[in-house]
Amino acid sequence: MLKPFYITTTLPYVNADPHIGFAMEIIRADTIARVKKLAGHEVFFNTGTDEHGLKVYRKAKEQNIDTQTYVDGLSKKYKELLPQLGILPEIAFIRTTDPRHKRAATEFWNRVNANGFIYKKAYSIKYCVGCELEKTESELHEGRCPLHPAQDLETIEEENHFFKWSQFQEKLLTFYEANPTFVIPDFRFNEIKAFVARGLEDFSISRLASKMPWGVPVPGDATQVMYVWFDALVDYISTLGWPDDDASFTKWWIETGGAVQYCGKDNLRQQAAMWQAMLMAADLPPSKTIVINGFITGDGGLKMSKSLGNTVDPLDIVRDYGTDALRYYVLRELTAFEDSPFTSEKFKDAYNAHLANGIGNLTSRILKMVTTYGITLSEAEKKMRYYTEEIADQFTHSFDLSKKTGEVWQKIAMLDEHIQRTEPFKKIKTEPEDAKKDVHEILVHLYEIALMLEPFLPETAVTIQTLIKENKMPEQPLFMRK
Numbered sequence: 001m002l003k004p005f006y007i008t009t010t011l012p013y014v015n016a017d018p019h020i021g022f023a024m025e026i027i028r029a030d031t032i033a034r035v036k037k038l039a040g041h042e043v044f045f046n047t048g049t050d051e052h053g054l055k056v057y058r059k060a061k062e063q064n065i066d067t068q069t070y071v072d073g074l075s076k077k078y079k080e081l082l083p084q085l086g087i088l089p090e091i092a093f094i095r096t097t098d099p100r101h102k103r104a105a106t107e108f109w110n111r112v113n114a115n116g117f118i119y120k121k122a123y124s125i126k127y128c129v130g131c132e133l134e135k136t137e138s139e140l141h142e143g144r145c146p147l148h149p150a151q152d153l154e155t156i157e158e159e160n161h162f163f164k165w166s167q168f169q170e171k172l173l174t175f176y177e178a179n180p181t182f183v184i185p186d187f188r189f190n191e192i193k194a195f196v197a198r199g200l201e202d203f204s205i206s207r208l209a210s211k212m213p214w215g216v217p218v219p220g221d222a223t224q225v226m227y228v229w230f231d232a233l234v235d236y237i238s239t240l241g242w243p244d245d246d247a248s249f250t251k252w253w254i255e256t257g258g259a260v261q262y263c264g265k266d267n268l269r270q271q272a273a274m275w276q277a278m279l280m281a282a283d284l285p286p287s288k289t290i291v292i293n294g295f296i297t298g299d300g301g302l303k304m305s306k307s308l309g310n311t312v313d314p315l316d317i318v319r320d321y322g323t324d325a326l327r328y329y330v331l332r333e334l335t336a337f338e339d340s341p342f343t344s345e346k347f348k349d350a351y352n353a354h355l356a357n358g359i360g361n362l363t364s365r366i367l368k369m370v371t372t373y374g375i376t377l378s379e380a381e382k383k384m385r386y387y388t389e390e391i392a393d394q395f396t397h398s399f400d401l402s403k404k405t406g407e408v409w410q411k412i413a414m415l416d417e418h419i420q421r422t423e424p425f426k427k428i429k430t431e432p433e434d435a436k437k438d439v440h441e442i443l444v445h446l447y448e449i450a451l452m453l454e455p456f457l458p459e460t461a462v463t464i465q466t467l468i469k470e471n472k473m474p475e476q477p478l479f480m481r482k
Contacts, residue, residue: 007262021296027330094238110219119164160207161221168280175276205230237253332405360478377443
């Protein structure tokens with residue numbers, strides 16, 4: 001019996017429309033979820049929207065609309081985007097304004113407080129609204145947050161509740177030592193280990209409701225609402241029904257060894273150190289793995305972000321090129337862990353070279369020979385499977401989806417070269433039986449490629465498999481040249 005598997009994205013913050021960075025993260029997580037499902041695992045796949053905090057509150061005020069109405073509209077856009085990205089339809093979608101999430105955040109606070117890790121004090125900090133994080137002088141560049149250089153830092157001076165993060169330095173370092181693949185890639189793990197080793201400072205986990213009322217109320221203190229990060233991180237367990245559904249939480253958090261959590265490199269501290277310390281403080285097991293993506297950069301190498309206003313709408317790409325074209329690009333052309341540039345020119349070049357002239361052209365060439373020569377797969381060949389537990393483990397060992405997608409395209413290139421070299425379309429005139437055997441072998445390889453493609457390009461994979469089984473030519477190219 002295979003262990004259940006739990007994977008989640010971070011919850012995108014609803015201060016603007018969805019952008020390609022979110023599309024990249026959820027497509028990568030979806031690919032891993034599909035691989036595990038194909039290998040026979042039962043999978044819980046989670047995403048949703050992060051809807052509290054100062055940025056959201058101010059955006060709603062700027063537009064002069066009710067804050068709940070504002071987040072309802074944007075959350076709907078994120079949810080409606082999922083099928084456009086080819087995401088598994090059974091994905092869970094948690095909103096931090098859901099009553100069940102508020103209930104979980106409240107119970108989580110109570111447990112951490114009961115264990116003695118929350119206190120109240122007056123303080124003054126420099127705060128980046130873009131990150132929703134306080135900033136020390138060492139984190140600033142010329143007095144500004146390097147991730148949001150266009151935004152002025154704000155000074156917060158008030159009395160808030162604090163989390164005793166400083167008490168978890170040794171516990172976190174011990175945990176990291178015992179779990180050497182907890183953060184992937186290893187250079188990000190080294191980064192967070194070095195950060196924690198330098199010492200941790202307690203951080204504020206509430207805000208004055210009189211200044212910023214948009215948040216989960218602090219239990220027993222009507223003057224305060226929870227800090228957005230303390231509230232939002234609980235979503236990884238509130239989506240499982242915690243604290244009310246013990247069976248679900250046991251199955252998906254305890255038996256799985258915790259969640260595999262995809263996030264961007266600007267989330268490293270929150271996911272790998274803050275959240276893990278919070279779980280320890282609540283006497284709950286840690287996450288399983290934190291997978292850190294790089295940024296997508298635009299012209300001039302700047303990070304694409306909603307705050308900078310230089311994002312690309314993934315729906316525009318889907319409308320122009322199709323769902324699987326976008327999936328291909330973020331899975332193969334963007335590096336797994338480093339920053340990667342995106343331009344319309346780069347996208348178009350990759351599309352034509354590897355989809356239209358690659359798998360699309362190869363499929364048409366093979367199916368033309370197959371239908372002309374009357375070649376079919378046997379019933380046994382049609383029942384072939386590709387994704388085994390061993391292969392799935394390779395994916396969740398490295399999470400290098402650029403490399404894994406590249407392996408499929410290596411096989412595509414090898415099959416194309418084989419056809420060019422052996423020329424069965426010429427051999428059919430002089431050695432028809434041998435030529436038909438060759439074409440049958442080529443067809444088996446194409447079918448295997450279609451099986452390999454299932455988690456990466458699900459629509460294309462199903463189309464090729466169906467054409468092979470029905471012994472048909474595609475009515476139009478799989479990918480029209482642009």
